[in-house]
Amino acid sequence: GDSVTQMEGPVTLSEEAFLTINCTYTATGYPSLFWYVQYPGEGLQLLLKATKADDKGSNKGFEATYRKETTSFHLEKGSVQVSDSAVYFCALLNTGNQFYFGTGTSLTVIP
Amino acid sequence: DVKVTQSSRYLVKRTGEKVFLECVQDMDHENMFWYRQDPGLGLRLIYFSYDVKMKEKGDIPEGYSVSREKKERFSLILESASTNQTSMYLCASSLQSVGAQYFGPGTRLTVL
Numbered sequence: 001g002d003s004v005t006q007m008e009g010p011v012t013l014s015e016e017a018f019l020t021i022n023c024t025y026t027a028t029g030y031p032s033l034f035w036y037v038q039y040p041g042e043g044l045q046l047l048l049k050a051t052k053a054d055d056k057g058s059n060k061g062f063e064a065t066y067r068k069e070t071t072s073f074h075l076e077k078g079s080v081q082v083s084d085s086a087v088y089f090c091a092l093l094n095t096g097n098q099f100y101f102g103t104g105t106s107l108t109v110i111p
Numbered sequence: 112d113v114k115v116t117q118s119s120r121y122l123v124k125r126t127g128e129k130v131f132l133e134c135v136q137d138m139d140h141e142n143m144f145w146y147r148q149d150p151g152l153g154l155r156l157i158y159f160s161y162d163v164k165m166k167e168k169g170d171i172p173e174g175y176s177v178s179r180e181k182k183e184r185f186s187l188i189l190e191s192a193s194t195n196q197t198s199m200y201l202c203a204s205s206l207q208s209v210g211a212q213y214f215g216p217g218t219r220l221t222v223l
Contacts, residue, residue, distance in 0.1 A: 032210050043115075043201050043214035044154075089154070093210045099144075103153040 002027040006090045006102035013080055013109050021075040021105045023064075023090035031092040033057075033066050033073040038087045038104070047075075047088070080109045114138070115215035117202055123221045130189040132218050134202030142205040143185035144212065145169075145177065147198040154201065160185055161207070192222045 007022040025031065032051045036044040048057030053068035064075045073090060090102040118133035134143065144159040146169075156169030158177040166177050174196060178186045185204075189196055199219050203212040 034211060036214075041217075043217045044203075044212075046211050046213065049211055091212075097207075097210070099156075099212060101154045103151075 002031070002092065002094050002098065002100050004090050004092055004100050004102040006088075006105055009087075009104075009106040011105060011107045013107070015082055015109055015111050016079045017109075019075070019077040019080045019084070019107070021088055021090075021107070023073045023075065023102060025071050025073065025090075025092050025100075027071075027092055027094050027100075029095040030068075031094045033064070034091040034093070035062070035064055035073070035075050036089040036091060036101075038089065040086070044089060080107075082109045082111055085109050115202060115204055115213050117200075117215040117218050119218050120216060121219050121221075123223065124189075124192050125223050126193060128189075128192050128222075130192050130220065130222075132187040132189075132200055132202075132220070134185045134187070134204075134215055135183055136185075136204040136213070137183065138204070138206070138213075139182065140204035140213075141182070141207045142212075143179065144203040144205075145175075145185065145187045146201045146203065147171070148201055148217075149198050157187065192220075194222050196220065197222045 003026045034049045035047040037047045038044045048059040050057040050066035056065045062077045087104045115136045145157045146154045160179045176188045202215040205212045
């Protein structure tokens, strides 16, 4: 079946460090791909999305590129801030309109 | 902006009580979802609905039911709450043609 696998955390970085959170997926056809962010005690917020191969989603300095050949959608940010501390979820929406979430990666940014 | 609201942020109930969790969205979305989130288990889909009066079981429907009498409102019902239903409950909605799900702030339910 379809699934999303993302790197396990927790991830701890110093402020201004480069961030990569890996996400790979398994799906037939051409799913849409998403990154969500969850701040402590809150629901999930849509961070960015990409709907077809080679699309780059971007928002708030975060980027992810839909790579069909490697079935990946890695999240990157060039310089993280303390306020980026949160849990990040990769997700896909398949052609059957079903949503699949990864298990989440916790990020802590220290000053 | 899409707004998804949930009736309570925190709720404490006793074992055996009937519990109602309400979710309302204001963007005319066709699809609505209920998840529970537990440490180490990620998000698990309980029920979803693609239209008024329509419901489909998700991955873990046991012990839950839902109601969707109006397009904007999707209720999750715990018929007889048990301690293993202590969790964070998240509601989401989406537009059929776009797909991205939009989440409410969550309800942290504790069953004593």
